[in-house]
Amino acid sequence: MTKNxxxxxxAGFREHAGIDAEEVSCDVDTAGxxxxxxxxxxxxxxxxxxxxxxxxxxxADWDTAVGDGDxxxxxxxxxxx
Amino acid sequence: MRITAELIQPxxxxxxxxxxxxxxxxxxxxxxxxxxxxxxxxxxxxxxYEPVAVVEGDKIIAEAMSRYPLLHAECVHRSGLxxxxxxxxxxxxxxxxxxxxxxxxxxxxxxxxxRLPIWKKEHYVAGHSGWVNCERCATHGxxxxxxxxx
Numbered sequence: 479m480t481k482n483x484x485x486x487x488x489a490g491f492r493e494h495a496g497i498d499a500e501e502v503s504c505d506v507d508t509a510g511x512x513x514x515x516x517x518x519x520x521x522x523x524x525x526x527x528x529x530x531x532x533x534x535x536x537x538a539d540w541d542t543a544v545g546d547g548d549x550x551x552x553x554x555x556x557x558x559x
Numbered sequence: 560m561r562i563t564a565e566l567i568q569p570x571x572x573x574x575x576x577x578x579x580x581x582x583x584x585x586x587x588x589x590x591x592x593x594x595x596x597x598x599x600x601x602x603x604x605x606x607x608y609e610p611v612a613v614v615e616g617d618k619i620i621a622e623a624m625s626r627y628p629l630l631h632a633e634c635v636h637r638s639g640l641x642x643x644x645x646x647x648x649x650x651x652x653x654x655x656x657x658x659x660x661x662x663x664x665x666x667x668x669x670x671x672x673x674r675l676p677i678w679k680k681e682h683y684v685a686g687h688s689g690w691v692n693c694e695r696c697a698t699h700g701x702x703x704x705x706x707x708x709x
Contacts, residue, residue, distance in 0.1 A: 488608060488676065489606050489678035489690055535610045535611055535614075536611075536614075537611060551676075553676050554678060554690065554692075555692045556672075556673065556674070556675060556676060556677055556678060556692070557677065557678050557679045557690070557691040557692040558605075558612075558636060558671050558672050558677030558678075558679075559636075559647065559648050559668060559671055559672040559677075
């Protein structure tokens, strides 16, 4: 089913996409579907397990369901400390 | 958990943890070093997504408090541009005895490094820059295996 979502990109993903956020309409069920559908935007070739995702500012799993109107935050591999 | 764009002052932070019940204080400071993977580093830039970093950091501290008999545990992480030698992250824990303080401090810094939405971009003496750990994740990075040039 097509959903309207906001996608936010961070760090290297943002630089690759050239924007920090965008509205997209796409046929997705899970956060992992969003990551795969937008590969051409974030440019990541990493396995999903190396990256992280949050939905509406809460950390989520790649199999977490995405709903219409959600904001999906795509995080490249983190490097704090 | 705190994120700050100001200089981290470990001495002052340590003072906040003073407690007569504490027999041990263990602190960890992560500093900006002048090299990484064979490249001379000029300065470093931290990008932090604060709304999630603070919530996730508080969860990590709560986990440490439930795993070990601690009195206090705190963590502060920098954001923005940092120069060589500056403190990037500070963790401080107090407990009655040292074993749990060492273990909890180690737990917190290890979890912070792998769970918080924080990214660092190194600026090299040679003039280019690159996201640490991110070189392999962008098609860009595949073209420049050492760093994403920008």
